[in-house]
Ligand SMILES: Nc1ncnc2c1ncn2[C@@H]1O[C@H](COP(=O)(O)OP(=O)(O)OP(=O)(O)O)[C@@H](O)[C@H]1O
């Protein structure tokens with residue numbers, strides 16, 4: 001009952017806004033080309049979601065449902081985010097562990113990192129096209145760059161803040177360098193690393209939308225730009241809503257993972 | 271031959287301004303199976319001496335040998351229990367206890383057996399899959415002790431292990447420790463600044479002076495266990511040691527006053 005109340009309370013502002021918007025559209029206050037009504041957007045969103053062709057004989061219902069444009073786009077975008085993120089974070093993690101653990105390695109690479117870090121991933125677009133042409137590779141490259149720095153910086157900070165008492169306790173138990181790294185330093189640094197992962201995923205999601213506007217012909221970013229060319233503002237907004245939903249889904253998944261991996265951590269209740 | 275020999279040990283900390291002589295001319299011989307307490311006011315070098323035996327911070331001069339071998343670094347033959355517990359928070363109770371044995375590449379069946387025995391011995395059975403954050407201070411220190419017992423090291427080093435616990439839990443763990451010591455025959459070097467705790471536990475109490483840290487008194491405690499803290503003999507010794515520690519405490523306080531005056 002309380003939950004229902006909370007939900008109703010939270011829905012109050014969005015619903016009111018929708019009503020105002022719909023009323024405004026019906027009264028002809030907004031041009032349908034610039035700002036279509038919520039119902040028009042909802043109808044478009046549904047059309048975007050459902051498959052274009054009728055179900056063929058022999059095709060399973062699930063496969064048919066998944067063949068819709070929206071799901072195809074969402075899948076393409078998600079695929080790029082995950083692949084690009086894995087490349088970027090996969091490089092940043094070991095590199096960050098090394099830079100955090102060794103001042104010599106840190107001093108060697110830090111100046112370069114400080115120069116590269118402020119360059120927004122978007123600024124790499126021309127180079128990305130030049131180097132990788134069209135298709136997925138430039139997207140992967142841009143997303144990887146977007147994910148790399150947050151994960152790197154947090155991993156370095158995470159390793160550096162590891163409490164010396166754990167290192168002493170581990171040395172007392174007779175651990176070697178490798179075990180110290182894998183079973184003590186890495187887990188002790190996970191709260192920081194995961195905070196970096198969360199920022200990195202967020203950046204990756206921004207970059208994927210932008211990168212899809214330049215070099216590919218599917219994905220959510222591509223779709224809303226395509227819709228603009230036809231002045232389909234209802235589809236633009238339907239696409240934006242989908243982007244929002246996908247972002248929410250990714251963030252929820254990462255936050256779940258976070259809570260699971262940090263169930264030992266003092267700051268969290270589970 | 272004694273198991274631990276501390277020979278002419280000196281430790282100097284170089285700090286900007288002036289050097290601190292934390293330990294000076296320390297000579298100690300500790301026999302296998304002995305329960306020795308290091309007693310003294312804050313800052314007299316108890317932890318410094320313990321860390322030197324543990325191998326975390328080697329002496330500036332002099333040497334420490336264990337079973338005739340010179341100490342050059344930490345090792346699982348000298349298990350350390352820290353005041354701050356130092357349990358690995360990302361490991362469960364059972365994983366914390368097992369970790370040292372995994373490092374030593376013991377086989378799985380043996381590890382499981384030992385972990386179960388230790389959980390039993392320290393009354394931790396109900397907590398085996400809990401993380402340290404869910405445990406009370408007393409429980410955490412039990413785990414820390416179990417973790418060291420799992421190493422099966424002949425020597426246990428303990429730096430004010432019960433300092434942060436309430437009186438009741440503290441007495442409880444002291445009794446537990448004596449029971450384990452009796453059963454397993456370990457050598458224990460135990461740092462405390464509680465006079466009562468040292469008399470309750472030790473075969474022998476080494477009272478240290480404040481700056482430079484030297485041995486002020488090497489006192490054997492000749493009382494059968496369990497010792498009664500309200501007995502006359504206990505209290506005579508308590509008064510006697512209290513006087514010694516107070517003198518050093520006074521020097522500590524004077525030192526701080528002088529420092530404050532300079533500021
Ligand atoms: N790393 C260090 N650098 C400089 N001085 C130090 C260092 N460690 C300890 N000291 C000094 O050496 C002396 C002995 O310190 P130690 O920690 O051994 O004392 P303690 O007897 O264990 O005191 P407590 O009961 O407070 O733990 C102190 O005066 C302390 O200020």
Ligand SMILES: [Mg+2]
Pocket residue numbers: 316317318429
């Ligand atoms: Mg100390």
